[in-house]
Amino acid sequence: MKQNNNGVNVIGIPRAISYYNNYPFYFGFFKGLGLEVLISDRTTTKLINEGSNYVVSDTCLPIKVFVGHVINLLEKGCNTIFIPSLQSTAYKVNNCTKIRGLPEIIRNVINKPFKMIEPTLDKTNNISFKDFCYDTAHQLDIFDENKIEIAIQYGWSIYNNFQQMALAEIPFEEALKNAIENKIVSKPIEVVKPLSVVIMAHGYNLFDERISMNLIKKLEKMGVKAYTGLNVSKQNAINSIQELGEIQYWANELDLTGAAAYYMLNNKVDGIIALSAFGCGPDSLMVDEIQYHASEKGFPMIHLTIDEHTGEAGFVTRIEAFIDMLIRRKRKKLKNNNIKILPSSKKEQITKKEDKTVSFV
Numbered sequence: 001m002k003q004n005n006n007g008v009n010v011i012g013i014p015r016a017i018s019y020y021n022n023y024p025f026y027f028g029f030f031k032g033l034g035l036e037v038l039i040s041d042r043t044t045t046k047l048i049n050e051g052s053n054y055v056v057s058d059t060c061l062p063i064k065v066f067v068g069h070v071i072n073l074l075e076k077g078c079n080t081i082f083i084p085s086l087q088s089t090a091y092k093v094n095n096c097t098k099i100r101g102l103p104e105i106i107r108n109v110i111n112k113p114f115k116m117i118e119p120t121l122d123k124t125n126n127i128s129f130k131d132f133c134y135d136t137a138h139q140l141d142i143f144d145e146n147k148i149e150i151a152i153q154y155g156w157s158i159y160n161n162f163q164q165m166a167l168a169e170i171p172f173e174e175a176l177k178n179a180i181e182n183k184i185v186s187k188p189i190e191v192v193k194p195l196s197v198v199i200m201a202h203g204y205n206l207f208d209e210r211i212s213m214n215l216i217k218k219l220e221k222m223g224v225k226a227y228t229g230l231n232v233s234k235q236n237a238i239n240s241i242q243e244l245g246e247i248q249y250w251a252n253e254l255d256l257t258g259a260a261a262y263y264m265l266n267n268k269v270d271g272i273i274a275l276s277a278f279g280c281g282p283d284s285l286m287v288d289e290i291q292y293h294a295s296e297k298g299f300p301m302i303h304l305t306i307d308e309h310t311g312e313a314g315f316v317t318r319i320e321a322f323i324d325m326l327i328r329r330k331r332k333k334l335k336n337n338n339i340k341i342l343p344s345s346k347k348e349q350i351t352k353k354e355d356k357t358v359s360f361v
């Protein structure tokens with residue numbers, strides 16, 4: 001196993017797929033086991049192209065990106081890489097076949113010598129999260145139960161700090177950075193934006209800024225507040241799916257159907273943006289489900305699909321058109337409710353609830 005300058009063993013974690021849901025836990029757990037964690041670089045076009053060269057062309061973009069990140073770690077000299085098989089995350093709550101079979105995909109497409117740490121999580125078949133952690137430690141030749149238990153606790157403490165900040169609407173990168181530094185920061189006071197949307201998307205599509213083409217920041221620049229699945233508690237997401245009369249089947253369903261349902265049912269946003277990878281089976285079902293309920297309720301929604309060829313100009317045009325439509329819709333609504341609208345030339349967008357005055361760019 002590769003060691004750092006201080007003789008500490010190094011484990012590599014690809015910055016893709018479950019990194020975006022579980023990295024705070026992974027980081028704390030591996031630190032607790034006495035390892036140094038090496039993450040792959042941020043996604044670039046070169047990294048995507050590299051990953052794409054190893055798999056058949058109709059593989060979805062996030063898997064191509066994952067392969068690119070494994071190659072990136074190997075290029076850094078890392079020879080032990082964590083690639084879990086996340087089968088089901090709760091009873092009968094499943095991941096897609098590609099995420100379930102990730103170790104097999106990597107074994108079959110990357111013909112280079114390295115050790116894969118490949119524990120299985122499968123709650124449907126009684127392989128619990130604790131089993132998953134023990135399996136990981138054992139594959140690293142760590143058998144000290146006390147050490148493993150302490151590492152699990154440390155993993156959860158970092159994860160809980162991250163979640164607390166995410167629920168308080170701290171942006172993903174900031175929450176992650178503070179959590180792994182063992183800090184909790186509170187949300188700064190922000191100007192209330194006159195428009196808001198919820199983005200239903202997998203974390204690995206949305207928070208990877210190359211894949212999402214910086215969607216959240218683009219919306220912020222347009223004066224639109226973007227909520228995500230990270231801002232909704234697990235219970236609220238589950239309750240909202242049930243309220244729609246649907247069931248949770250997919251592992252990432254809470255970030256997609258759950259988040260969209262919660263904000264739509266509680267009328268907390270002006271519209272829904274669905275962001276998904278071209279050719280993704282689970283997303284096509286979840287997006288269809290929400291599209292059905294949104295159109296029933298007359299709730300605006302747009303579906304953006306992405307692959308490695310998606311051009312930024314067309315992507316931005318679609319977002320701008322959607323936001324323009326939301327602005328017109330809201331203006332009309334406010335007018336009907338006799339709420340004064342400031343001139344559109346006024347750039348500063350402030351909502352003052354007391355005097356019911358709203359301005360759009």
Ligand code: SF4
Pocket residue numbers: 060061062063096097098099202277279280281282283
């Ligand atoms: S859920 Fe969809 S986008 Fe994600 S890995 Fe599976 S097929 Fe690809």
